[in-house]
Amino acid sequence: MELILNILGAIATIVLAFTVGMSYGGIVRKITARVHNRMGPPWYQNFIDAFKLAGKTTAINHGIMQHFGPAFIMVSSIVSLMIVPVLNGGGWFENLNFGGDLIFLLYIMVFGPLGMALGAGQTGNPNSAIGITRGLSQMVGFEIPWVMALVALMVQFDTTSIVDIMRIQNESGTWMMFSSPFAFIAAVMAMLGMFRYSPFDIVGAPTELASGPVSENGGKYLLTMMSSGSIFAFVKLTLYVDLFMGGADNLIILVLKTFALYMIPVLYGIVSPRYRTEQSIRFFWGWPTFFGLLAILYAVFV
Amino acid sequence: MINDKNSQKIVDILQNWARKHSLFVLAYGTGCGAIEIPPTMTSRYDAERFGIRGAATPRQADVLLITGYLTTKTLKRVIRVYEQMQDPKYVIGFGSCTINGGMYYDSYNTIKVLDKYLPVDVYINGCMPRPESVISGIVKLQSLIAEGKANGAAKYKENLDWYRANQKKIIPNWVMPEYNW
Numbered sequence: 001m002e003l004i005l006n007i008l009g010a011i012a013t014i015v016l017a018f019t020v021g022m023s024y025g026g027i028v029r030k031i032t033a034r035v036h037n038r039m040g041p042p043w044y045q046n047f048i049d050a051f052k053l054a055g056k057t058t059a060i061n062h063g064i065m066q067h068f069g070p071a072f073i074m075v076s077s078i079v080s081l082m083i084v085p086v087l088n089g090g091g092w093f094e095n096l097n098f099g100g101d102l103i104f105l106l107y108i109m110v111f112g113p114l115g116m117a118l119g120a121g122q123t124g125n126p127n128s129a130i131g132i133t134r135g136l137s138q139m140v141g142f143e144i145p146w147v148m149a150l151v152a153l154m155v156q157f158d159t160t161s162i163v164d165i166m167r168i169q170n171e172s173g174t175w176m177m178f179s180s181p182f183a184f185i186a187a188v189m190a191m192l193g194m195f196r197y198s199p200f201d202i203v204g205a206p207t208e209l210a211s212g213p214v215s216e217n218g219g220k221y222l223l224t225m226m227s228s229g230s231i232f233a234f235v236k237l238t239l240y241v242d243l244f245m246g247g248a249d250n251l252i253i254l255v256l257k258t259f260a261l262y263m264i265p266v267l268y269g270i271v272s273p274r275y276r277t278e279q280s281i282r283f284f285w286g287w288p289t290f291f292g293l294l295a296i297l298y299a300v301f302v
Numbered sequence: 303m304i305n306d307k308n309s310q311k312i313v314d315i316l317q318n319w320a321r322k323h324s325l326f327v328l329a330y331g332t333g334c335g336a337i338e339i340p341p342t343m344t345s346r347y348d349a350e351r352f353g354i355r356g357a358a359t360p361r362q363a364d365v366l367l368i369t370g371y372l373t374t375k376t377l378k379r380v381i382r383v384y385e386q387m388q389d390p391k392y393v394i395g396f397g398s399c400t401i402n403g404g405m406y407y408d409s410y411n412t413i414k415v416l417d418k419y420l421p422v423d424v425y426i427n428g429c430m431p432r433p434e435s436v437i438s439g440i441v442k443l444q445s446l447i448a449e450g451k452a453n454g455a456a457k458y459k460e461n462l463d464w465y466r467a468n469q470k471k472i473i474p475n476w477v478m479p480e481y482n483w
């Protein structure tokens with residue numbers, strides 16, 4: 001009985017993440033269009049795209065890894081989704097939360113891009129290869145402030161559990177973004193790179209790299225990547241809300257908080273042109289890392 | 303993939319609806335007509351409200367837009383691009399040059415009638431067609447898709463020998479991978 005409940009819980013979480021993530025994607029397209037003074041597609045455009053992609057034939061074969069690549073990303077997204085608690089204090093299914101989940105999450109979040117790198121490497125498309133190198137170098141850039149922010153949190157509150165951090169915030173009544181502000185600043189700056197909107201869209205770079213790593217993937221593979229990207233966006237946003245904004249008591253508050261947070265990279269992206277790879281890395285190793293360092297010092301000495 | 307109006311099943315109707323509202327366009331900028339694509343996609347005419355979106359590579363694209371004259375040299379690349387696209391796929395011939403050669407009707411190194419080499423679903427005439435006519439052409443393609451009549455790809459597969467013969471007449475050094483769908 002409990003097993004069935006767990007499986008149902010996992011499916012419900014995936015459906016929730018998929019729906020929210022895809023809708024956010026559509027809303028972002030709408031917002032971008034409005035900023036460009038266009039009408040833009042309807043907010044459910046991404047669902048139509050997904051449905052269409054599911055109906056396309058996919059007769060591309062470059063070898064085994066190419067077929068595994070999208071699956072790896074999907075697995076990584078779903079596993080990290082299972083680890084991040086959706087709501088405060090058991091308001092949603094438990095899934096796989098456990099004591100050291102913050103550290104595990106750090107690892108599993110880079111698993112998807114690495115799998116993708118293997119998959120895209122096998123397609124032999126030069127655009128994919130360039131996209132992958134750019135993506136991995138950018139990851140080296142933003143992972144540093146991001147890990148520093150997380151380490152600062154772990155040191156300050158002496159825990160590696162997301163649920164604990166949420167509990168501490170609820171008990172003390174202050175959000176982490178106020179009780180450890182430098183960690184929040186570093187994490188938000190790292191988030192800009194994580195979401196890969198301009199000016200950090202050097203991986204996909206449509207006109208320059210022909211969409212980079214995914215350039216050999218059409219049809220169902222593109223669908224897999226699109227949906228895993230949406231799920232992963234939900235995971236990251238929920239994680240940020242959990243860590244810095246005191247979690248959420250119900251789904252409506254969760255959607256409001258994540259959406260507000262999501263607007264930071266989106267709005268910053270709409271008005272920015274694209275960086276080159278080294279500019280992007282230099283950005284992350286500049287102020288974000290400085291704030292990360294400050295956060296650790298703050299956590300240790302204050 | 304051949305589905306005429308009478309034999310459309312519920313699934314086809316649903317799928318065709320989705321296809322119609324989500325066209326990823328690969329604009330192959332062959333001729334001067336390509337300059338009309340940016341205004342069609344950007345603020346003034348905003349093709350994205352129809353669900354039209356640029357695709358970066360043939361693998362992701364649904365529609366191949368041949369924007370103008372095709373030289374014999376580019377024809378080879380276009381054929382390769384077309385054959386890399388995944389079903390269902392559609393071709394839009396853009397400008398008079400694709401219909402009958404246009405102002406290049408007597409040129410020695412452009413092809414005259416695109417339909418002999420690739421199955422064209424919709425032609426947009428004009429030299430060059432304005433964004434309004436581009437959009438109307440795309441809307442025409444959408445209605446064809448909804449009716450299940452945009453069967454260019456199926457036609458291509460059926461008459462592959464005929465198309466290949468025509469293509470090889472133009473391209474003497476045929477070094478291309480053989481695709482078998």
Ligand code: SF4
Pocket residue numbers: 333334335369370371396397398399400404405406428429430431
């Ligand atoms: S139809 Fe006119 S505008 Fe278009 S490619 Fe031919 S000459 Fe150029």
